[in-house]
Amino acid sequence: MIDSYTGKISAVVEFVRDITEKVKTEKQLKKYATKLKQMNEELEHRVQKQTEEIKNAERLRVLELHHRIKNNLQVISSLLNLQSEKFNDDTVNEAFRDTQNRVISMSLVHQKIYHTKGLESINVRDYIEDLIEHLISLYNGEKTLVKIDIQDTYFGIDTIIPLGMLINELVSNSLKYAYPEDKYGELNVIFYESNPGLYTLIVSDNGKGIPEDIDLDNPSSLGMQIIKSLVGQIDGDLDVDGNNGTTFIINFNG
Ligand SMILES: Nc1ncnc2c1ncn2[C@@H]1O[C@H](COP(=O)(O)OP(=O)(O)O)[C@@H](O)[C@H]1O
Ligand SMILES: [Mg+2]
Structure with missing residues (x-):
């Protein structure tokens, strides 16, 4: 204005x-x-x-x-x-x-x-060490020298359950059958990441060796049937060497 x-x-x-x-x-x-x-x-x-x-x-x-x-x-x-x-x-x-x-x-x-x-993850080394300790105490494993070499890895429950059950079958078999007549023996459990995402489990003993007539593709005993089914569950490959004791090698994707 x-x-x-x-x-x-x-x-x-x-x-x-x-x-x-x-x-x-x-x-x-x-x-x-x-x-x-x-x-x-x-x-x-x-x-x-x-x-x-x-x-x-x-x-x-x-x-x-x-x-x-x-x-x-x-x-x-x-x-x-x-x-x-x-x-x-x-x-x-x-x-x-x-x-x-x-x-x-x-x-x-x-x-x-x-x-x-x-x-949702479990330390594989921690778990396997406890599991084997339990098996040794149960199967009088004192006469067995157990060597455990497990890489620090973390797995989910879907992998560790079949893996643990596999170790249970293989380690208990070694403790039960490998060394008769109270002989001393050696048991090795090795687990590591062999390639990115690919894992290897080796369970080996220097005992009497697994009988040759055991057919892993078509097993008749319950333990071997369970092993075959568990390896399938983790999509793994199973190799067995019966020379100088028994060696089970399982490769699978984690
Ligand atoms: N590490 C081993 N050393 C010697 N013999 C073995 C070993 N693992 C398995 N066996 C033999 O293979 C057979 C089949 O094993 P498995 O299917 O686990 O049956 P079991 O119920 O007897 O443990 C055993 O009875 C044993 O004679
Ligand atoms: Mg068995």
Whole structure:
């Protein structure tokens, strides 16, 4: 608006008022922006906290499940033990003991998950060492010098269960059959990543050697049938060498 008398001054006043309004609005806007930013940060923080809480609850739930599975398998193992005591036949008792060990191999996996940081992975070395220690104590393995060389690897449950059961069959066979008449012997268990993503398990003893009439493609004994099926489960290849004791070599993709 232009004052008819002092037009200029009036325009300046108007202009100054405009500027003051603008500065005020900008200040207000800045204040809102800061407030919005704060609210946004707070919200992000809350979402993050809640996601963490959900993850922790889920983790505890899964751990609890593994703990229960482990307990149930241990109950089955004890039942097999009690049941075997009702028989006086050595063959029957041995069959019970073999099956009890198969159950224990699985139960140990669930125990190891319970104690590890990574929920769905198990330290292969830790697990195999414990499993073999258990087998040695069970099969009087004191007369066997056991050498274990396991690469530090982590596997999921789907791979470690068949792997553990395989080791159970092979190591218990060596401890049971390789050294008759209380002879001292050597047992080697080696596991390593032979190529990226390809793993090799070698179980070898320097005992009397596996009988030549055993047909691994078409096995008739339960242990060999289980070994064949487990190797298939992990998509592996099985090689057996019966010279200078017994050597089982299994290659598979982890
Ligand atoms: N490491 C070994 N050394 C000598 N003999 C073995 C070895 N592993 C297996 N055998 C022989 O192969 C047979 C079949 O093994 P397996 O199928 O595991 O049956 P079992 O139920 O007797 O353990 C055994 O009874 C044993 O005579
Ligand atoms: Mg066997």
